Amino acid sequence: KQEVTQIPAALSVPEGENLVLNCSFTDSAIYNLQWFRQDPGKGLTSLLLIQSSQREQTSGRLNASLDKSSGRSTLYIAASQPGDSATYLCAVSKDSNYQLIWGAGTKLIIKP
């Protein structure tokens, strides 16, 4: 059974720092991995999607990497800003119906 773990559960850093969020999964046979952002009491916004054949994806100050063999993904945020404060969730696809298995998220606080 696929399990997704995100560490740390919460992270607080000063504005301007670069930071890394971690996601691990137990079954390396995935179709893809996605990173999402969730603001308090809101729905989710997709940030990056990495196909199983890819190693990384970049969007602006965000870079996500994928190492299938070790069951790990990282989300790198460069030059963090207070507006980056949110909960970041990773999810791996289960099968061709694109069902997602979710981590519990990392709550990120960027202090001005």
Added chain:
Amino acid sequence: SQTIHQWPATLVQPVGSPLSLECTVEGTSNPNLYWYRQAAGRGLQLLFYSVGIGQISSEVPQNLSASRPQDRQFILSSKKLLLSDSGFYLCAWGAGYEQYFGPGTRLTVT
């Protein structure tokens, strides 16, 4: 462009009462549709998904049910709510490998 609507945004219901949450999608046809529940401090749990009208797959046995009466309408229901049904309910639609989420419904069962 595609949009997804959920209502109500918040709901407080007593134990044993019925539930109906609605989700509608605009700007796309024959999407995969999903209902998730997010408990406090936990990841999202897939409850139901649908690949077409009248086609519902359940991931977790419980007192909830889902229906898809129209192509872009997805309804989550319960005949009798339990305290453990409290949580944040999210509807999503899928296009290819990506899923797009609605704003969610905060359900509190008292």
